[in-house]
Amino acid sequence: MDHWGSLREKAGDSEGEPRMQKMRSEMMLKSMQLLSERRLFATDSGHLAAGVETMEIGDEVWVLVGPSVPFLLRRRQERGQYSLLGEAYVHGVMHGEAVDVFLGSSESAQTISII
Numbered sequence: 001m002d003h004w005g006s007l008r009e010k011a012g013d014s015e016g017e018p019r020m021q022k023m024r025s026e027m028m029l030k031s032m033q034l035l036s037e038r039r040l041f042a043t044d045s046g047h048l049a050a051g052v053e054t055m056e057i058g059d060e061v062w063v064l065v066g067p068s069v070p071f072l073l074r075r076r077q078e079r080g081q082y083s084l085l086g087e088a089y090v091h092g093v094m095h096g097e098a099v100d101v102f103l104g105s106s107e108s109a110q111t112i113s114i115i
Contacts, residue, residue, distance in 0.1 A: 038052065043061055047091055047092050049088055050088065051088045051089075052086040059085060060082075063098040065109070070088045070089075070098070071085070071088060072085040072086055072088045073114065076115060081112070082112055082114050082115070083114070084114050
């Protein structure tokens with residue numbers, strides 16, 4: 001049995017309920033701390049996302065080869081060059097979904113420079 005399954009089973013007993021309330025409170029606090037340093041946004045494709053506070057309209061979400069999370073990049077004036085703004089949370093592309101879509105498409109990978 002996984003950890004979450006055992007917690008769900010105990011949620012109704014007298015000892016489990018306070019524990020679950022504490023976990024919910026800790027999760028809410030952690031979520032608020034995370035989001036206090038982030039800005040919520042929607043991508044052009046309609047995905048709900050969270051990124052760094054310094055992001056601006058026109059910044060781009062990229063799935064890079066290697067890292068397990070998407071990144072926010074800002075296009076520079078020089079062709080093919082970008083500035084790295086930071087990591088992004090994009091609902092629906094955090095577990096390889098974007099790579100699966102890419103592999104099934106006719107698009108090709110791009111080589112860019114991050115300055």
